[in-house]
Amino acid sequence: MTDTATPVATPVELREAAGVPVASSRRGGRWWGLVGLVVVAGSVASTGWTQGPLVRPEGFALVSDFLGAALAPRLDADFLGLMASAAVSTVAYAVLGTVLSLVLGLVGGVLCAEVWWLEGRHGAARRRGAAGWVTVRGLLVLPRAIHEVIWGLVLLSVLGLTPLVAVLAIGIPFGAVTAKVFAELLDETPRRAYVAALAAGTPRLAALLYTLMPSAWSDLLSYGFYRFECAIRSAAILGLIGAGGLGFQLALSLQTLDYAEVWTALYALILLSAATDLWSSAVRRRRAAGAGSRDRLITGSLVAGAVLVVGALWWVQLDLSVLVAADTWGLVVQIVGDAWPPELSTSPADLARAALVTVAMSVLAIAIAFLGASVLAFPGASTGARSPARRLTVGLTRTVLVVLRALPPPVWALLFLFVMAPGLLPGAVALGVYTLGVLGRLMTETVENLDRRPQRAMAAHGVARPVVFCYAVVPAAAPRFVAFGLYRWEVTIRETVVVGVVGAGGLGLLLNEQLTAFDYGASLTTLAVIVLLTAVVDATSAGVRRSLR
Amino acid sequence: MTARLPGGSEGPVFTLRGAGVRYRGVTALADCDLEIGAGERVAVIGPSGAGKSSLIALLNGSVAPTEGTVTALGCELSRAGAGAARRTRRQIGTIYQHFDLVEELRVVHNVNAGRLGAWPFWKAALSLVRPRDVADVRRALDRVGIVEKLEARTSTLSGGQKQRVAVARVLVQQPRAILADEPIASLDPRLGAEVIDLLNDISVDAGTTLVTSLHDVSTALGRFERIVALRAGRIVFDRPPAAVSRADVDDLYAAEPRG
DSSP: OOSSOOOOOOOGGGGGSSOOOOOOOHHHHHHHHHHHHHHHHHHHHTTTTTSSOSBOHHHHHHHHHHHHGGGSOOOOHHHHHHHHHHHHHHHHHHHHHHHHHHHHHHHHHHHHOHHHHTTTOOHHHHHHHHHHHHHHHHHHHHHHHSOHHHHHHHHHHHHOSOHHHHHHHHHHHHHHHHHHHHHHHHHHSOOHHHHHHHHTTOOHHHHIIIIIHHHHHHHHHHHHHHHHHHHHHHHHHHIIIIIOSHHHHHHHHHHTTOHHHHHHHHHHHHHHHHHHHHHHHHHHHHHHTTOOTTOHHHHHHHHHHHHHHHHHHHHHOOOTHHHHOHHHHHHHHHHHHHHSSOOOOSOHHHHHHHHHHHHHHHHHHHHHHHHHHHHHHHHHSOOSOOOHHHHHHHHHHHHHHHHHHHSOHHHHHHHHHHHBOSSHHHHHHHHHHHHHHHHHHHHHHHHHHSOOHHHHHHHHTTOOHHHHIIIIIHHHHHHHHHHHHHHHHHHHHHHHHHHIIIIIOSHHHHHHHHHHTTOHHHHHHHHHHHHHHHHHHHHHHHHHHHHHO | OOOOOTTTSSSOSEEEEEEEEEETTEEEEEEEEEEEOTTOEEEEEOSTTSSHHHHHHHHTTSSOOSEEEEEETTBOTTTSOHHHHHHHHTTEEEEETTOOOOTTSBHHHHHHGGGTTTSOHHHHHHHHHSOSOHHHHHHHHHHHTOGGGTTSBGGGSOHHHHHHHHHHHHHHHOOSEEEEESTTTTSOHHHHHHHHHHHHHHHHHHTOEEEEEOSOHHHHHHHOSEEEEEETTEEEEEEOGGGOOHHHHHHHHOSSOOO
């Protein structure tokens, strides 16, 4: 770390949230802190911890068997071959899903950008532009609100077991998110050159290509790598619901309680996830430092990306004919007919209870993650001192964080369901543990990027280090921590549904049951509740962040 | 290249009739009547905030008049259809104080940007991969004296070089009128004089109309044939430099308008 104050750049992944403002208002902070505590307390109460044992006593025997197998994963050639081929499939789904999302995001991003619809238009043309802008933005809200696993479940019902399910389930929601992010990048790029090009009679698309794209391009590239990192996890989760690859093998081994196999799959997943994680953050760090196209790592990564795309296409052999097959569309018509109008075959009370469980799960998860990450962020940040002990601490903390986020939440949930009584608690703990890994990284970076001058000034007139920590480090870091926590809560409420799918309860479980029972009318109702709940949480989080600014 | 527009070959290049611009209640320009003929070389002077930039923006259609009409090359830009407006705007090249180049692109692409109005989209897209019409770009850069920078990344150029790239961009556009909004305000005096001479030479050679807003009165009086003075959004006077007295200029830049 350099001595000079580095401006805290918004990490590219945070662009998904509508800007993460930094909390500073004292009174607003206290008030929201109190509300937060009450909500967390309510969520804890709703786990029913007073009513019975949370931990299954018989679970411990299972756990010791399970943990015992960690040192003896199944490593014979046959199984390793199977794992390797499953891992390649997972990577291929992730690669193709990312490519699809980037293509959709590029087109959608231009069509979502204010600069495309409004800049340089006057009078009636401007009003038409505004209408077009609002329409496109509105169209992209829905695909973004639905998690890729739900897309996967729905697409599985329509397309059957084909790799296309995984690719589309990743590509569609990721594409909608990418479109939003790219539109913001375009809108934030200085527009003078674009206006100048329009003034010289340049058609809009060509003007965009020459003036805004060259500036926004490198950010989009960074974002593409971040998306790929997310896509690897999503591809693994989609495997759990039957789309093939590593997740599918993991689910099979879990069902047969073959722990040696489970561990092999887990190790493979951790390796894959950690490797993409490291690759993607290396590329993004290099770009953030201002490296150009001449940089070896970046050029190499681009070439590797191209090779991956070609390789993935060859490996998966996508059969696009299902998309145009009469059978498929017949099924779509039939499902839509069944689903519309939405039905209330699940009683409103049950639906409300499931929604409450989902909210409680997300709140508990984010509370666990926030506390854990706030504690681990400081030992995980490599600042100042370079002693071997300090380096070891940093290395260990970071390894823990990487492993925590390497396993997707549903996998954690399946593991915790071994030991804990089924209910929202294992789901919350699973999500909390995973989110801890993600938040931990964001918070570590925050601590590393803090302006170090106030700390140095204090230390210079003899203030003890723990005091410096309390007076200079914590107050500077806390508002950003809170902003990150709130942003991750928005992500967590979406993932709560996914954890539900594997059995941890709430709306996800309900939706999965309804879909497997072919009850499409009820599924649509549940889906609507999920979308609504997501929107409410987004609005709440954005509102709190705004009022804390 | 210079497809004549109906009614554009004869008569004035720019006509303002009672034109005004108001941004959110603030009047930038009011009640302007102005006619600029083919081949004229006009300097627009006046203190900061007088409305010079608004006038240039009106002429190239970046801003629509909130009152009155503005006609450029026989086309009322704010009312014309998108296609007609774009065809007219292709005939008007503009140079800006802050150059408004794309820093991430190589010089050759920034110069070619002047051509984009005339190119089909596929050609524009391909040119980003392998630059097209490089010979014309080379000729334009030669004219502005920085042909050696053809392949350089624009962000590596100095301010004076960037403004030359902007002039080269207008050169390949082959417009019938060149507008310049404070083209030398970001340059040192010697470079500024060179750029103004360059613009005047281009205008004289090709018979192109030139309208430049300038902060520096002596440059305007010494090198242009017509001076339009603006203050507080209104045209104060409009006459040849010989008829502009010391007192006129002092009045124009006085802190408070007299009388």
